[in-house]
Amino acid sequence: MKLTAFNSLNRTQAAEVVRPALDIPRWVEAVVDARPYAHHDALLSTARTAAKPFGAEEIERALSHHPRIGERAEGDHAEAGLSRAEQSAVDPTDTDVQQRLREGNLAYEERFGQVFLIRAAGRSPEEILDQLSTRMDNDPGTEQAVVADQLRQIALLRLEGLVTP
Numbered sequence: 001m002k003l004t005a006f007n008s009l010n011r012t013q014a015a016e017v018v019r020p021a022l023d024i025p026r027w028v029e030a031v032v033d034a035r036p037y038a039h040h041d042a043l044l045s046t047a048r049t050a051a052k053p054f055g056a057e058e059i060e061r062a063l064s065h066h067p068r069i070g071e072r073a074e075g076d077h078a079e080a081g082l083s084r085a086e087q088s089a090v091d092p093t094d095t096d097v098q099q100r101l102r103e104g105n106l107a108y109e110e111r112f113g114q115v116f117l118i119r120a121a122g123r124s125p126e127e128i129l130d131q132l133s134t135r136m137d138n139d140p141g142t143e144q145a146v147v148a149d150q151l152r153q154i155a156l157l158r159l160e161g162l163v164t165p
C-alpha cells in the first residue's frame with residue numbers, strides 16, 4: 001500500500017496493515033499513531049525507534065508468530081506469506097540442510113527455551129546454519145539482544161514491503 005493511502009486509513013485499518021510486520025501492540029500503535037507521515041523515511045525511523053528496546057514479554061509474543069527456520073508457515077494470511085518468502089532460499093527438498101536445521105533448531109530451543117530467530121531474507125542456508133551454531137555459544141543475555149535485533153530487522157524489512165513510498 002502507498003504511504004498516502006496508509007496515512008488516510010482509520011486507526012484499526014492502519015493497525016491491520018502493519019501488524020504482520022511485528023505483532024507487538026505497543027509497536028503497532030506507535031507506528032499507527034505517528035501518522036500522517038510526510039515521507040517514507042519518517043515511517044521507517046519511527047518504526048526503528050519504537051522497536052528499541054523490546055521487553056522480554058514483547059519478544060516472547062513476537063517469537064510465537066515465527067515458524068522454525070526450515071518449517072514452512074502454513075496458511076494464507078499475510079504473515080505466513082511473508083515468512084515463506086523470507087525463507088525461500090531454504091530449499092525444503094534439500095534433505096541435508098533440512099536435517100541440519102532440524103537438529104540445530106532443537107539444540108537451540110533446548111538451550112534457550114525459545115525458537116531460533118534470524119532475519120532469513122537475503123541469507124543462504126549455509127549462513128543461517130552458521131549463525132545457528134555460532135549463536136549457541138552466546139550467554140542468554142547476549143542472545144536475547146541478538147534476537148531483539150533480528151526481530152527489528154524482520155519488522156523493518158516487512159514494513160518496507162507493506163507500506164511503500
Ligand SMILES: NC(=O)NC1=NC(=O)NC1=O
Pocket residue numbers: 066067068069082083084086087115116117118119120121154
Ligand atoms: N524462525 C525464524 O527465524 N523465522 C523467520 N525468520 C524470518 O526472516 N522470517 C521468519 O519467519
